[in-house]
Structure formats: structure tokens, C-alpha cells
Amino acid sequence: MNSDTNLKFGRKVISVEEARSLLSEYVKHTEIESVPLSAAFGRRLAEDIYADHPVPHFRRSGVDGYAVCAADIEQATPENPVELRIIEQIPSGTVPKFKVYSGLAARIMTGAPVPDGADCVVMLEMTDALPLDDTGLNSSHVNIKKHVSFGSNITPIAGEIRMKELLLEQGSQIGPGEAAILATFGYSFVSVYRKPKVAIFSTGSELLNVEDALQPGRIRNSNSYMLAAQVEAAGGEAIIMQALSDDAEEVESALLETLAKVDLILTSGGVSVGDHDVLVDLFGRFTGKLLFNKVAMRPGTPTSAALWENRLLLALSGNPGASFVGFELFAKPLIKAMAGCQTPFQEAITAFLDVSYDKGSAYPRYVRGTTHAETGCLRVRPAGIDKSSIMVSIKDADCLIQLPAGGKGFAKDERVLIYPIQ
Amino acid sequence: MNSDTNLKFGRKVISVEEARSLLSEYVKHTEIESVPLSAAFGRRLAEDIYADHPVPHFRRSGVDGYAVCAADIEQATPENPVELRIIEQIPSGTVPKFKVYSGLAARIMTGAPVPDGADCVVMLEMTDALPLDDTGLNSSHVNIKKHVSFGSNITPIAGEIRMKELLLEQGSQIGPGEAAILATFGYSFVSVYRKPKVAIFSTGSELLNVEDALQPGRIRNSNSYMLAAQVEAAGGEAIIMQALSDDAEEVESALLETLAKVDLILTSGGVSVGDHDVLVDLFGRFTGKLLFNKVAMRPGTPTSAALWENRLLLALSGNPGASFVGFELFAKPLIKAMAGCQTPFQEAITAFLDVSYDKGSAYPRYVRGTTHAETGCLRVRPAGIDKSSIMVSIKDADCLIQLPAGGKGFAKDERVLIYPIQ
Numbered sequence: 110m111n112s113d114t115n116l117k118f119g120r121k122v123i124s125v126e127e128a129r130s131l132l133s134e135y136v137k138h139t140e141i142e143s144v145p146l147s148a149a150f151g152r153r154l155a156e157d158i159y160a161d162h163p164v165p166h167f168r169r170s171g172v173d174g175y176a177v178c179a180a181d182i183e184q185a186t187p188e189n190p191v192e193l194r195i196i197e198q199i200p201s202g203t204v205p206k207f208k209v210y211s212g213l214a215a216r217i218m219t220g221a222p223v224p225d226g227a228d229c230v231v232m233l234e235m236t237d238a239l240p241l242d243d244t245g246l247n248s249s250h251v252n253i254k255k256h257v258s259f260g261s262n263i264t265p266i267a268g269e270i271r272m273k274e275l276l277l278e279q280g281s282q283i284g285p286g287e288a289a290i291l292a293t294f295g296y297s298f299v300s301v302y303r304k305p306k307v308a309i310f311s312t313g314s315e316l317l318n319v320e321d322a323l324q325p326g327r328i329r330n331s332n333s334y335m336l337a338a339q340v341e342a343a344g345g346e347a348i349i350m351q352a353l354s355d356d357a358e359e360v361e362s363a364l365l366e367t368l369a370k371v372d373l374i375l376t377s378g379g380v381s382v383g384d385h386d387v388l389v390d391l392f393g394r395f396t397g398k399l400l401f402n403k404v405a406m407r408p409g410t411p412t413s414a415a416l417w418e419n420r421l422l423l424a425l426s427g428n429p430g431a432s433f434v435g436f437e438l439f440a441k442p443l444i445k446a447m448a449g450c451q452t453p454f455q456e457a458i459t460a461f462l463d464v465s466y467d468k469g470s471a472y473p474r475y476v477r478g479t480t481h482a483e484t485g486c487l488r489v490r491p492a493g494i495d496k497s498s499i500m501v502s503i504k505d506a507d508c509l510i511q512l513p514a515g516g517k518g519f520a521k522d523e524r525v526l527i528y529p530i531q
Numbered sequence: 532m533n534s535d536t537n538l539k540f541g542r543k544v545i546s547v548e549e550a551r552s553l554l555s556e557y558v559k560h561t562e563i564e565s566v567p568l569s570a571a572f573g574r575r576l577a578e579d580i581y582a583d584h585p586v587p588h589f590r591r592s593g594v595d596g597y598a599v600c601a602a603d604i605e606q607a608t609p610e611n612p613v614e615l616r617i618i619e620q621i622p623s624g625t626v627p628k629f630k631v632y633s634g635l636a637a638r639i640m641t642g643a644p645v646p647d648g649a650d651c652v653v654m655l656e657m658t659d660a661l662p663l664d665d666t667g668l669n670s671s672h673v674n675i676k677k678h679v680s681f682g683s684n685i686t687p688i689a690g691e692i693r694m695k696e697l698l699l700e701q702g703s704q705i706g707p708g709e710a711a712i713l714a715t716f717g718y719s720f721v722s723v724y725r726k727p728k729v730a731i732f733s734t735g736s737e738l739l740n741v742e743d744a745l746q747p748g749r750i751r752n753s754n755s756y757m758l759a760a761q762v763e764a765a766g767g768e769a770i771i772m773q774a775l776s777d778d779a780e781e782v783e784s785a786l787l788e789t790l791a792k793v794d795l796i797l798t799s800g801g802v803s804v805g806d807h808d809v810l811v812d813l814f815g816r817f818t819g820k821l822l823f824n825k826v827a828m829r830p831g832t833p834t835s836a837a838l839w840e841n842r843l844l845l846a847l848s849g850n851p852g853a854s855f856v857g858f859e860l861f862a863k864p865l866i867k868a869m870a871g872c873q874t875p876f877q878e879a880i881t882a883f884l885d886v887s888y889d890k891g892s893a894y895p896r897y898v899r900g901t902t903h904a905e906t907g908c909l910r911v912r913p914a915g916i917d918k919s920s921i922m923v924s925i926k927d928a929d930c931l932i933q934l935p936a937g938g939k940g941f942a943k944d945e946r947v948l949i950y951p952i953q
Contacts, residue, residue: 146741147771150760164923167748171920173803200777202737204748219803219849220737222748270923277926284764286926289757289851293750293922297742315624315642319568320719326589326626326644328715335711338572342706349569355622381595381641427641429711458904482880485908485946498593500715501586501692504699504708524907 120403120411125438125473128414129454131400132423132439135416136446139303139372146291149283151344152301153449158277161294163267167222170199171262175214175236175251176227179259190237190252199224214251223263230262231255280451282344304346305372305447307440309336310364312353312379312387313427331500332377332432336425339436340375342531343444353379357390364391368420372447375440378427380411388413388424397422405472405514408497409435430497434475437509437530457511457526462519463490469516477506478527489527506530542825542833547860547895550836551876553822554845554861557838558868561725561794568713571705573766574723575871580699583716585689589644592621593684597636597658597673598649601681612659612674621646636673645685652684653677702873704766726768727794727869729862731758732786734775734801734809735849753922754799754854758847761858762797764953765866775801779812786813790842794869797862800849802833810835810846819844827894827936830919831857852919856897859931859952879933879948884941885912891938899928900949911949928952 123131141155170176177193185191193214196207205224209215215224223230235255238248270276276290283291283299291299316330317323330352337347350367353360353376367374379388380402392399397417404412408431413424421443425435442453460480468474477492489510493502508527512519519525545553563577592598599615607613615636618629627646631637637646645652657677660670692698698712705713705721713721738752739745752774759769772789775782775798789796801810802824814821819839826834830853835846843865847857864875882902890896899914911932915924930949934941941947 146756147759147769150763162745165750166745169920201735202749220735220750264920269921276923281926283760284926285757285760285855286922286924286928288760289753289922289925292741292753292756295741295743295745295751297740313623313642318719319714319717321717323584323588323717327624328587328642329717331711331714334568334714335707337569338705338707338710341572347569433707459907460904461907482882482909485881485883487904487907487909498591498686499691500708500711501698502708503711504703504706506708 121401122403122405122410123401124405128401128404128412129439129442132414132421132443133446135421136443138449139305139447141300142303143298143300146288146297146299149291149299149301150288152283152299152304153344154277154279154281154283154287155300155302155449157275157279158291158294158296160270160272160274160276163272164270164293165264165266165268168266169264169268170217170219170221170223170230171264172230172232173219174217174230174232174262175253176209176217176223176230177214177253178209178211178227179229179257179261181211182231182253182256185253185256187254190254192239192250192252195238195249195251214253216251228259228263229257231257232262278451280449282450302447302449304344305444306348306370307340307345307373307375307444308348308350308367308371309333309340310350310353310374310376311427312376314355316352332427332429335429335433335500335503336375336377336436339433339441340444343441344448344450345373345444353387355387357387357394360387360391361395364422365418368418368422372420373440373443374420374422375425375436376422377425377432380413380424380426406438407470407472407474409475410472412439414439426497428497429500429503430477433477433503433506434509437528438475455528457528458487459524460487460489460510460527462521462523462525463488465519465521466491466512467518469518470512470514473514474512476510476512477503478508478510479505480508480527480529489525543823544825544827544832545823546827550823550826550834551861551864554836554843554865555868557843558865560869560871561727563722564725565720565722568710568719568721571713571721571723572710574705574721574726575766576699576701576703576705576709577722577724577871579697579701580713580716580718582692582694582696582698585694586692586715587686587688587690590688591686591690592639592641592643592645592652593686594652594654595641596639596652596654596684597675598631598639598645598652599636599675600631600633600649601651601679601683603633604653604675604678607675607678609676612676614661614672614674617660617671617673636675638673650681650685651679653679654684700873702871704872724869724871726766727866728770728792729762729767729795729797729866730770730772730789730793731755731762732772732775732796732798733849734798736777738774754849754851757851757855757922757925758797758799758858761855761863762866765863766870766872767795767866775809777809779809779816782809782813783817786844787840790840790844794842795862795865796842796844797847797858798844799847799854802835802846802848828860829892829894829896831897832894834861836861848919850919851922851925852899855899855925855928856931859950860897877950879950880909881946882909882911882949884943884945884947885910887941887943888913888934889940891940892934892936895936896934898932898934899925900930900932901927902930902949902951911947
């Protein structure tokens with residue numbers, strides 16, 4: 110038991126914040142690549158995007174109607190309409206040929222450029238075109254039945270976006286609104302950061318592959334798939350590796366070989382003080398730098414991390430709940446930062462506890478929680494059974510509830526901090 | 532203008548709820564396909580998943596320590612430890628060889644099966660192994676220094692999941708928790724619904740392709756990319772098509788040809804009462820069934836939908852804001868339902884208005900909003916400039932604020948209903 114005992118005493122506990130800050134020091138974002146806009150959704154911009162033209166770049170009509178001089182129609186009413194001569198039709202996508210002078214009007218469609226001289230657009234509904242012939246389809250004159258004021262229904266040049274305006278910041282994730290902006294400014298290809306490659310290893314000789322038949326005393330490897338789904342939700346590319354054996358040399362060479370090919374290695378299990386904790390063995394013999402091996406948190410106290418061959422290795426606890434929480438607290442911000450996110454640490458928000466939570470804890474506790482809104486208030490309760498070994502309730506978690514260390518527990522309706530997931 | 536006028540009067544306004552209900556009648560989910568679990572994240576299950584074995588399927592030790600008989604250690608204290616003989620080591624992944632009788636103990640690792648006879652597990656920290664030899668590494672006896680009660684640190688068979696329990700329902704989206712469950716139960720391949728294929732057409736002769744240089748009076752097609760990002764966020768496969776021309780016959784044949792290959796067609800623009808509104812023309816001449824062409828909502832009043840060759844065609848307003856809102860209200864639930872979601876219509880939740888909103892409206896208004904939590908309360912404000920022609924603020928929207936019809940506007944701190952986006 111000596112080796113266990115030594116390692117146990119060799120563990121210096123640090124806070125979640127200290128652990129995050131240590132990891133942050135070693136994060137580098139991935140290389141920049143150029144991808145077609147239609148394949149860039151969910152990715153993060155590798156550059157600031159500025160407007161290289163104003164929007165609109167012409168005086169844009171906001172309605173279907175007639176472009177006229179406001180002064181001409183100041184007295185217009187349904188009873189006393191003002192008659193103007195129609196000089197042209199301006200469908201959107203075309204440019205006006207003529208200037209609008211007093212007494213004239215141009216038929217104009219939504220989105221089309223307002224002709225010079227015109228200073229307002231009257232909606233079609235407030236006009237009556239005067240028939241030119243029996244078909245009723247052509248007209249050379251229009252009756253304007255309502256006064257509209259100077260500038261009405263015209264978006265001026267740069268009314269929406271000014272030339273050189275900063276539109277999107279480096280690190281922004283490309284969603285529908287960002288895609289619209291990029292398309293507007295001609296980005297058929299977009300510079301984004303490569304998706305961080307994350308290798309996922311589970312440890313434990315009890316682990317069967319998913320396709321294996323169940324055996325006495327053994328279980329199928331579920332953590333790797335859970336973590337892979339978390340990696341992809343965080344914007345990474347998950348690579349599920351064969352589970353690690355108990356042999357320290359084999360583990361060392363498997364990890365070392367993988368390190369060269371990925372941006373981050375995640376392991377689950379093998380970090381506690383048991384006899385077969387392979388990551389503990391590895392950290393005792395490897396050439397890398399151990400960053401921490403004990404964090405003041407429940408679950409996941411033995412969460413460890415190392416820098417090895419210039420790559421980060423994050424060793425999560427093996428219990429499903431601890432693994433899930435450890436990912437959200439440490440791996441997700443790493444992956445987001447590698448993918449270019451400038452604010453990878455999610456801010457905590459306040460919610461009201463829906464039920465009392467009677468367990469105190471020597472360390473801050475991160476409880477998987479389910480939120481709901483109730484008459485404008487955010488309420489939260491633990492998601493199912495919150496025991497780190499329990500996997501079945503992970504699917505119900507949409508946040509982590511952060512409960513400070515202390516002995517009393519927490520009352521129903523007390524305010525707590527939560528970290529929303531996604 | 533006659534054709535316009537006729538169509539205008541031919542439009543019967545229906546509510547958002549009626550429009551949604553009409554569309555729902557024609558939704559079919561896509562075919563079922565089998566995909567590897569690691570490629571199934573984000574997809575929806577095509578079957579209910581039941582437990583075909585209990586979890587755990589053996590009495591599982593929750594800690595590293597010694598499996599003993601609770602009755603043996605009732606009096607154990609650090610000062611008066613109870614000495615037991617160690618009969619074997621049970622690493623996780625193995626099965627016990629021997630039964631534990633009174634006076635005996637088995638060294639057991641976290642996750643390993645508790646041997647018959649043992650009825651509790653004592654944590655390693657509460658024990659002292661007695662050295663057998665000078666190396667201190669082997670021992671045949673252990674001192675138990677603390678009493679633990681019957682059943683402690685043992686998860687009974689089925690303690691987490693009962694045999695035949697319903698674990699995941701058809702239509703559930705596969706996230707980290709679902710992935711863990713599927714892996715545990717051996718689903719190396721998963722039955723999911725094929726991603727609905729959604730063809731996206733923009734209309735308007737003013738539209739340039741994204742790669743085109745800007746021209747007077749013309750703008751680049753941004754709606755198609757915005758909608759494509761929305762389609763993918765909703766779980767669909769977006770197919771961006773060449774923008775539609777103004778020629779009614781060309782439009783008809785382009786849409787008809789596409790209908791045969793996709794699950795849904797989205798168009799943006801061409802639905803109002805202008806002279807060049809190609810979708811209005813199409814609905815006047817096509818062989819399909821017009822479901823609605825006017826919805827009591829702002830923006831997007833002329834939103835239209837049709838059933839054509841047994842496929843749905845949803846024609847959104849062309850203004851970026853109206854297109855965005857129309858997608859969220861109508862297209863997103865359609866795509867989610869096609870992909871197997873059983874509850875495609877998101878429930879509204881309550882939030883407090885952060886600012887007053889002074890505009891009344893003849894129809895219910897759906898305002899793009901940005902939420903934040905403040906001391907446990909959910910607050911919301913319009914996202915930037917809320918004018919349906921304004922595209923630049925779409926990126927800031929994380930919800931739609933639903934403001935009922937009426938003339939007065941809404942005061943700061945008033946409660947409103949919001950539909951979160953995503």
C-alpha cells in the first residue's frame with residue numbers, strides 16, 4: 110500500500126478556479142482553415158469582420174408603392190387625392206433611369222433603389238392607379254390618397270450598417286444571424302479555426318466494448334460515448350480510442366502515440382487511490398509536467414491534468430457523473446478556447462432551488478440540475494438521483510448547480526448559482 | 532393591378548396556432564436508418580429503448596476497500612480495530628472466487644462485484660493492512676478501524692436501472708446522457724430518423740450570389756444562408772438552391788423538380804402583394820393545395836404554405852427578420868417533427884420586459900429578443916433594432932418575444948411570453 114499512501118499524501122488540493130486558470134495557461138487555438146460558408150455553421154471566426162460597404166448601399170424602399178416628392182402630397186386625402194404622372198417602374202434589382210421632379214412619381218417595389226429627387230415612398234394601399242385603357246392593367250397616372258412625411262419608407266444609405274463597422278468579432282460562433290452577415294459581405298469562404306481533435310480513453314479492465322455481450326462483473330464502456338457527445342457539443346472532433354489496459358508501459362506508449370495526433374487527450378477513470386489506477390501510475394513515471402491531481406470539488410476530487418509533449422492531458426474521474434461534471438468544468442472551456450472562443454468560461458447565473466438539498470460537503474459540490482422557468486423566475490432541482498456513480502439521470506441535466514462547501518445543506522427556495530449546459 | 536387586388540382580397544387571415552395546426556396535419560417523419568452510435572449525436576431515436584438487463588447487473592462496490600460482514604465490525608474503532616483475514620483481491624472486471632464468512636475480508640476495487648457473504652464495503656481509508664513481510668506490499672490481514680452499516684457502499688443489483696425499464700423514448704434527441712445509456716445497453720448502432728432534407732430558395736431579381744461583386748441596386752442573397760443555419764440547428768439537412776427567377780413557369784418547374792427530392796421546400800420572399808411576387812403567382816397557377824396565405828402576426832403576415840405533390844412548401848416573407856421569425860414559428864417545428872420529435876412546438880415561458888415596448892399592433896407581434904438572468908429572474912429585451920428589414924441584429928436573438936395584439940404597447944417590467952430559440 111505504500112505507493113498508494115505516498116500518492117495520497119502527494120496530492121495538493123487546489124480550487125476549481127485555480128485548476129481552470131492553470132489549464133488556461135497552456136491553451137493554444139488550432140490553426141486557421143478556410144471553409145465554404147454553408148459548411149461553417151457552428152464554427153468560430155478566425156478574424157474580425159468589418160463592413161466593406163454600407164448597408165443598404167443605396168436608398169432602399171421599404172414598401173411597394175410610389176416614390177414621390179413629399180412636398181407634392183402634403184394635402185393628399187382620400188377625398189382630395191393628388192394626381193401624379195408615373196415616369197417609370199423600378200422593380201427590385203434594377204436601377205432608376207429618371208429623376209423624380211415635382212408632379213412625378215415612380216412605381217417602386219420593396220427593396221428597390223429610390224430614384225434621385227424622390228424623398229418618400231407611399232404604400233401601394235394608399236394609392237389608386239388611374240386606368241390608361243380598358244384592360245385596367247396599365248396606367249400613366251396615380252392618385253395619392255394620403256400624406257406621408259419626408260423620408261418615409263426609405264432606409265437611407267448606411268441606415269442599417271455603416272462602412273467599416275465591426276460586424277463580428279474573432280471567436281464568434283457562426284449561427285443564423287452571423288451567416289446572414291457573412292453572406293451579405295460576400296464571404297463565400299470563411300476563415301475559422303480547425304475543430305480541436307480530442308482523443309477519449311476510458312480506463313478499467315472491467316470495460317467491455319459496446320458491441321460485446323455482457324459478462325459477469327464487467328460493464329460496457331459508456332463514458333467514452335458520453336464524453337464524445339460532450340466534445341462535439343463543445344465544438345470539438347471526438348475520437349473514441351480503445352479503452353486503456355492496466356499495464357503502465359502500454360498506457361504510456363498508447364497515450365504518447367496519440368498525443369502527437371490530437372489537440373487534447375481526455376481520460377476517464379484511473380485517477381483515484383486504488384491499486385489499479387493507471388493514470389496515477391503514469392503521472393508517477395512520465396516525462397510530462399503534472400499540473401494538478403486533486404481539486405476541491407465533489408464529485409471528481411481526484412481530477413488531474415498534465416502537460417506532456419506540449420499537449421494537455423485531462424484525467425477525469427471514472428464515475429459517470431464525475432466524468433460528466435469534470436468535462437463541463439474543465440474540458441469544455443478548453444475545447445471552446447482551442448476552437449477560438451474568447452470567453453470560454455460560462456458565467457454562473459442565479460436560480461432558486463426547487464427542493465431542499467440536505468447534504469453538506471467539505472468541498473464545493475457541482476450537482477447536475479434541471480431548470481425550468483416559473484412566472485419569470487428560474488428554478489432548479491437536482492436531475493434525478495445525484496450520485497456520481499449514477500449514469501441514468503445525466504440525460505436530464507441542463508445545468509450544474511454550484512453548492513458552496515459547508516455543513517448545513519440548502520433550503521428550498523434558496524438562491525444558488527448554476528452553470529447552464531450549452 | 533387587378534390581379535394584385537384579387538389576391539389581396541383572396542387572403543383569409545388565420546392565427547399562428549391555426550397555421551401550425553394546419554401544417555401539422557401533413558407532417559410525416561422521415562425513414563428510419565441505422566447509424567453507428569458515435570455518429571448519432573444530435574439525432575432522434577426511432578424506437579423506445581428498454582433495459583434488457585438491470586444496472587448494475589451484480590452487487591457493485593462503490594469504493595476501494597474491503598468487503599466484509601457488517602456484524603464483524605460493529606465494535607471497530609481506531610483504538611480497537613477489528614482484525615480480519617484477507618482471502619482474495621477483487622479488481623474491477625473480475626469475479627470473486629470465494630465467499631466471505633465471518634472473520635474474513637476481501638480486498639475490493641471500485642466497480643468490482645461484491646463477493647457473496649459480504650454485506651458492506653469499508654473504505655480503504657478506514658483500514659490498515661498489516662504487513663506480511665519487510666516490503667510492506669503484501670499482507671494477509673487487515674485492521675478495520677470503523678464500523679459501517681449493513682449495505683454500505685454496495686449498489687444492489689438493479690439499484691440504478693430495473694430490468695425492462697423504459698430508458699429512452701422514441702423521438703428523444705441523443706445527447707451525452709442518452710449516448711451513455713445506449714452504450715451501456717450495447718447499441719453500437721442506433722435506429723434514428725433520417726435528417727429531413729430541406730431545400731431553400733430565395734426569390735428576388737435583386738439577389739446576387741455570395742461570391743458576386745456588389746452591383747448598384749442589388750444585394751447578396753443572405754436569407755438562404757441564415758435559413759440554412761436555422762435548418763441545421765433544427766436537425767435538418769439544408770440544401771441551398773439557386774435563387775428563383777421572376778418567371779412563373781421557370782419557378783414552377785424548378786420547385787416541382789426539387790419537391791421530388793426533398794422533404795420540405797422553404798422559400799423566402801415573393802409572397803406579398805407586389806407586382807413581382809412569384810410565389811403568389813405560383814399559388815395562382817399550380818396544382819397543389821394552398822393551406823394558408825395570411826397569418827395574424829407581425830412580421831411575416833403574408834407567410835404562406837401549400838401542399839404540393841404530397842410535400843410541404845412553406846413560403847416565408849422576404850425581409851430577413853420576417854424570414855427568421857417565420858422559420859422559428861413554422862419551419863423549425865416541421866423539421867423537428869419530421870426528424871421524429873414528439874413535442875416539436877416549444878412551450879412559451881414567462882420573462883420580464885427589460886425595457887418598455889411602445890408599439891401596439893393589429894396582430895400579435897413576435898419580436899426577436901435577448902434574455903438574461905438577473906438574481907433568479909428571467910429578463911428580456913428586443914435584440915437590437917427590431918424592424919423586419921434589419922438583418923444585423925438577428926445574431927443577438929436568443930428568443931422570440933410574443934406580444935399580444937393591442938394598441939397600447941408594453942411597460943418595462945411587464946410579464947411577457949417568450950419562445951427560447953434552441
